[in-house]
Amino acid sequence: MRLLVDPTCDRLAAYLRLCGHDAASAIERGAEDADAAAALARDENRRVVTRSERLAGRTDGILVAQGSLDSRLRSLRAAGVDLTLADRPSRCGRCNGPLDPLHRDDPGPDYAPDGDAFDRWRCRDCGQVFWKGSHWDRVRERLAGL
Numbered sequence: 001m002r003l004l005v006d007p008t009c010d011r012l013a014a015y016l017r018l019c020g021h022d023a024a025s026a027i028e029r030g031a032e033d034a035d036a037a038a039a040l041a042r043d044e045n046r047r048v049v050t051r052s053e054r055l056a057g058r059t060d061g062i063l064v065a066q067g068s069l070d071s072r073l074r075s076l077r078a079a080g081v082d083l084t085l086a087d088r089p090s091r092c093g094r095c096n097g098p099l100d101p102l103h104r105d106d107p108g109p110d111y112a113p114d115g116d117a118f119d120r121w122r123c124r125d126c127g128q129v130f131w132k133g134s135h136w137d138r139v140r141e142r143l144a145g146l
């Protein structure tokens, strides 16, 4: 699902990306006001994820509940957004770029674990390296508890 997360819900973008969605951030894309977000969503065929009833209504967007992160995630799921963690991550949680597998023998950056211990992926756009470590486990637990 192609989405545009508006500034009222920016924290959801990382969760959506971990679930394999192409989730652009209006902040990262410089489309922070409602008119710019609506135009970007239209141009790129994205659904706006927002807490603004007005913006959701005018763009056929997804209205997200006020309140805790869990309640916002639950409202996404209720709107039909699949919140299953991807078996193989495909989107960069930091910038939404596509991920490529990092070869087992590639040492990667200093912060990344050894390729023998973890499968790792590198963002084609920003270069960040990911693996299914403790952060991944925490996200899986949060989604399972919704």
Ligand SMILES: [Zn+2]
Binding pocket: 092, 093, 094, 095, 096, 097, 123, 124, 125, 126, 127, 128
């Ligand atoms: Zn990236």
